[in-house]
Amino acid sequence: MYISLERIGKSNYEAVCDLDVTDEQEEYVASNMWSLVEAHYNSGYICKAICHNGQPVGFFMWVLENPSKISIWRFMVDQHHQKRDIGRKALKMVLKEITTDSTIKEIEICYNPKNPVAKDFYSSIGFEEIGMDEDGQDMLALIKL
Secondary structure: OOEEEEEOOOOOHHHHHOOOOOHHHHHHOOOHHHHHHHHHOOOOEEEEEEEEOOEEEEEEEEEEEEOOEEEEEEEEEOHHHOOOOHHHHHHHHHHHHHOOOOOOOEEEEEEOOOOOOHHHHHHHHOOEEEEEOOOOOOEEEEEEO
């Protein structure tokens, strides 16, 4: 299985926008189309397609919060490609890419605490919960480098 992270551009943005999670997961994930619009109009947002054998099967967006901290704001794998270890491999690839910048000391991710899969998945990668966000809606988890 060949997994890669690819830039999103004219040739693949529609395929990325067409990716969907399951009905049960929809409340936990923002639309890829909205995320691409948000990234277009804000600086410091990085978007990548998760590709399997060259075809988009997932999406990432991360943001430079400050000179030493990156927050992963969006992460999804299409419902037809879940439970195949694609998400785990892709997240490890993103972490490796982010850590090539030696100024980054923290990587943060947030998730709905009612999401039954998120806590175990992110902790298995090395994220440690640090508490709820300022709105009290999402759990924050952190990797310190």
